Amino acid sequence: MKLVILMLAYNEEERIEKTILRIPRKIPNIDQVEILVVNDGSTDNTVDMAMNAGADKIISHKTNLGVGAGFMTGIRNSISLGADIVVTVDADGEANIDQIPDLINPIINNQFDVVVGTRFWKGNPSTYKKLNYFGNQIFTKLVSFVAGHKFTDTQTGFRAYSKDAIENITVVNNFTYTQEVLLDLHFKKFRIGETPISFKHREDSRLVHSITRYTLRSLSIISSTLVYHRPIMAFGLFGALLSSIGIISKLISSIPNFIEINSTLSSGLILLGAVSFMIGLFAHIVFKRQAFSEKDLLERIKRLEKFKE
Structure with missing residues (x-):
């Protein structure tokens, strides 16, 4: 069984090397682990640092297209690499890499097709800002309402997808993918589960430069996904x-x-x-x-x- 670690990166020269080096190459029930980095138009030394750390394949966009576009580039290349399971990991090292087995085991055991690493299994951690948690929960409850399925964290990027799931993903928005892919796969009748994860909170978000802009774009994505499905x-x-x-x-x-x-x-x-x-x-x-x-x-x-x- 082949596991592809899909890492999305944009100007992460300071963090990506450490994150890649932390990824285990030997995992129970997995025959092969490959690291796929999607460089979304970085202007720093992200690519060089990823190569030095041992990334197996690096795909680069000429310009910064967005997290959603980077995700779909990674999914398409993961399929071409013959992935049986794909785990998405942010290059900033926020997620606890040691918990990759917790994400993939439910897929290996055929319990779920998608496993989401949730940061808020037991509410708001003390290390997370209250305002950020409030905003996260607003969108999480909205996605849960639209889907008719309870989620506790719909913004996390630390997730695992089965082979069948990645072959059926349709994400059309370049801005982000986290909410759209959950709705897309849920409406396609894929089994989605959650598992609690630990994490290090990052202060300088790459995506949320403006709360108003993020809110409007996210609402637009959720609305358009609902209209389609x-x-x-x-x-x-x-x-x-x-x-x-x-x-x-x-x-x-x-x-x-x-x-x-x-x-x-x-x-x-x-x-x-x-x-x-x-x-x-x-x-x-x-x-x-x-x-x-x-x-x-x-x-x-x-x-x-x-x-x-």
Whole structure:
């Protein structure tokens, strides 16, 4: 069984060497361990430090494309390397590398397809800022609500993925992947579990330079993922809101000597609500057909690879 350690790096010359050297090359139930580094347009000596530390393969983007783009580059290359399991690790060394077996064992034992290392299994650690924890939990609860599955940490990058999971991942946003990939694989019926991890909190986040920007981008990612996987729910809720406003407006207008609301406006809102639901139904059919085509193509590729062997 082959394990690929996928490490995303951007200007990590000060930390990446130590992080790579900490990765064990011998792990129980694993025949081969390879370290794949995706250098996302670093302008420092990240690549040289990774090579010196013994990275097996380094893929570099010419410019900084984003964590999500780096993740998908790593996933595609992990598949080409023949990975049976992929563990994603940040190059900054925040995660406890010694806990890699805790992530992969549930996959080896066929308990889960994805295992997330959660930093908040028992609430907020004393080393983590309260504001950061609050923000993390807001998004974690939002993702949990959208998925209908309880998560305790949806922002962590320390995770393990099975071969079947990596072959079915679809992340389209370049900004980040942490929330989108969980929703994507959950909606595709993959089994996702969690295991508690220890970590060192990093003060200078590479991703969250602006809380407002991060919040808006993350909300956009969650919304677009919901629209893609559950269009009837997304457009249906929006349509129900519009229609409800229209119906309430008509009821209010019918009360004598009360607020008068334009009848055309309220009727328009009801109509727009119905149209929104129909758009969701149409999108559901289109996306289902696309998902079927993607799955069929993947099966054809697998059969072709087996034939070549």
